[in-house]
Amino acid sequence: MKNKYSLFSLVKNAFSYHENWEKAWKDPEPKKEYDAIIVGGGGHGLATAYYLAKKHNMKNIAVIEKGWIGGGNTGRNTTIIRSNYLWDASAGLYDHALKIWEGLSQELNYNIMFSQRGVMNLAHNLQDVRDLKRRTHANRLNGIDAVYLNTDEVKKFCPIINTSQDIRYPVLGGTLQKRAGTARHDAVAWGYARGADEMGVDIVQNCEVKGIKRNGDAVEGIETTKGFIKTKKIGVVAAGHSSVIANMAGLKLPLESKPLQALVSEPVKPIIDTVVMSNAVHAYVSQSDKGELVIGAGTDDYISYSQKGSHDIVEGTLNAILELYPIFSRMRMLRQWGGIVDICPDASPIISKTLIKGLYFNCGWGTGGFKATPGSGDLFAHTIANDEPHKLNAAFNINRFVSGDLVDEHGAAAVAH
Amino acid sequence: MFVINCPYCGEREQSEFKAGGEAHLVRPKQPTELSDDEWAEYLFMRKNIKGIQFERWVHTHGCRKWFNMVRDTSNDKIKAIYKMGEKPPTK
Numbered sequence: 001m002k003n004k005y006s007l008f009s010l011v012k013n014a015f016s017y018h019e020n021w022e023k024a025w026k027d028p029e030p031k032k033e034y035d036a037i038i039v040g041g042g043g044h045g046l047a048t049a050y051y052l053a054k055k056h057n058m059k060n061i062a063v064i065e066k067g068w069i070g071g072g073n074t075g076r077n078t079t080i081i082r083s084n085y086l087w088d089a090s091a092g093l094y095d096h097a098l099k100i101w102e103g104l105s106q107e108l109n110y111n112i113m114f115s116q117r118g119v120m121n122l123a124h125n126l127q128d129v130r131d132l133k134r135r136t137h138a139n140r141l142n143g144i145d146a147v148y149l150n151t152d153e154v155k156k157f158c159p160i161i162n163t164s165q166d167i168r169y170p171v172l173g174g175t176l177q178k179r180a181g182t183a184r185h186d187a188v189a190w191g192y193a194r195g196a197d198e199m200g201v202d203i204v205q206n207c208e209v210k211g212i213k214r215n216g217d218a219v220e221g222i223e224t225t226k227g228f229i230k231t232k233k234i235g236v237v238a239a240g241h242s243s244v245i246a247n248m249a250g251l252k253l254p255l256e257s258k259p260l261q262a263l264v265s266e267p268v269k270p271i272i273d274t275v276v277m278s279n280a281v282h283a284y285v286s287q288s289d290k291g292e293l294v295i296g297a298g299t300d301d302y303i304s305y306s307q308k309g310s311h312d313i314v315e316g317t318l319n320a321i322l323e324l325y326p327i328f329s330r331m332r333m334l335r336q337w338g339g340i341v342d343i344c345p346d347a348s349p350i351i352s353k354t355l356i357k358g359l360y361f362n363c364g365w366g367t368g369g370f371k372a373t374p375g376s377g378d379l380f381a382h383t384i385a386n387d388e389p390h391k392l393n394a395a396f397n398i399n400r401f402v403s404g405d406l407v408d409e410h411g412a413a414a415v416a417h
Numbered sequence: 418m419f420v421i422n423c424p425y426c427g428e429r430e431q432s433e434f435k436a437g438g439e440a441h442l443v444r445p446k447q448p449t450e451l452s453d454d455e456w457a458e459y460l461f462m463r464k465n466i467k468g469i470q471f472e473r474w475v476h477t478h479g480c481r482k483w484f485n486m487v488r489d490t491s492n493d494k495i496k497a498i499y500k501m502g503e504k505p506p507t508k
Binding site: 241243244247252253254255256257300301302303304305306308310311312342345401402403404 | 418431432435436438453454456457458460461462463464465466467470472474490491492493
């Protein structure tokens with residue numbers, strides 16, 4: 001049993017100069033065999049392991065990570081959490097996650113700094129207005145909080161926005177989800193890792209998967225840089241590298257991996273206390289607790305695993321930011337980076353069994369997977385443990401690309417894809 | 418960001434081009450005969466290779482012509498460029 005984090009433990013450890021904190025998770029060598037192996041130690045993978053152990057009593061399991069946990073897209077996203085998706089299937093999926101987020105710090109005994117500061121989505125033309133109103137109604141029918149704001153209400157909620165009607169893409173209105181917000185992305189990975197480790201899950205870092213061994217139509221184990229590990233169930237949560245793992249098993253996925261960029265500014269005093277997204281001009285911004293503006297850019301249109309994006313993408317985003325927020329014109333950007341996102345043709349994820357027995361994929365989250373981390377882990381764990389999807393992820397099966405029953409959130413999800 | 422040597426216009430910045438995805442996907446000759454699985458394969462399933470990939474590009478802000486490229490997707494290094502209809506390089 002791990003020591004509980006509390007004010008008392010903080011004071012106690014202060015007396016030993018914080019040098020004797022218990023390790024949050026061990027760093028074990030892999031065993032010869034596990035009941036299940038999760039490939040990918042990001043937020044989704046660690047959450048999957050956590051819920052497998054917690055809700056399905058599968059404790060002889062491992063998370064295999066090629067780098068360090070949370071070092072991929074978990075540490076590269078812009079930390080936005082919301083559930084205002086158009087379609088019923090998506091609304092169910094993302095709001096399931098949002099409900100878990102609301103109690104996650106307490107459940108994990110780890111401060112993930114979940115902040116329900118609201119997410120506002122702007123409309124810049126008549127079609128945006130119609131789409132956002134439609135989505136607001138759809139959200140409310142699904143029990144998701146959403147309101148439509150006119151231009152004055154947008155200005156009142158976020159006073160630094162330029163609502164002049166003379167700009168190239170004037171703000172005509174927007175939607176607001178107040179339960180939405182942000183969380184500290186690293187803490188999510190660390191909190192789930194600590195929780196999973198406590199229940200006996202092996203978190204194996206610096207261990208890359210090199211092959212998937214099959215016996216006919218079933219999996220037998222994985223080849224890794226630390227040797228062969230036997231298992232009957234493999235859950236792949238490898239984000240941008242999902243296709244690479246799928247190819248090892250002789251599968252093809254409907255994915256394209258592309259660089260997605262983000263950037264942060266120098267830290268400044270609090271200036272924006274919410275998250276503002278704009279689909280049409282492709283700019284979204286929030287402010288971290290350190291004071292940096294966190295800005296998300298778009299994806300490049302070519303396939304790449306290089307974790308670098310093009311400058312013209314960043315330039316386009318900053319142009320839009322400056323038009324909407326002239327106050328930021330003299331801000332300097334501190335850091336810029338790219339992550340590799342796996343995009344499905346319908347911009348919805350895959351949480352699914354495959355034709356190979358014991359091989360499961362959780363992928364295709366594209367540009368917006370962070371918000372779903374707890375729900376994704378919970379539903380993927382259910383799918384792996386029962387060999388059947390939960391009703392909330394049944395629509396996100398891989399077979400939808402054959403049946404044509406797509407969950408077409410492209411452009412409908414209030415997000416700049 | 419990289420420089421692309423358009424087979425018609427010469428070297429230009431990548432931002433002038435649009436990527437068109439995997440190359441040499443042949444449209445089925447008898448679409449009416451296709452099963453759902455075969456349609457899914459043609460429409461959606463992609464190799465999405467990390468490494469040497471054959472792909473299509475178009476010079477959107479130039480000659481607007483399509484061409485093929487061989488590129489290492491792990492580091493964005495371009496290995497070869499050839500026109501539509503030409504045979505892909507074998508090495």
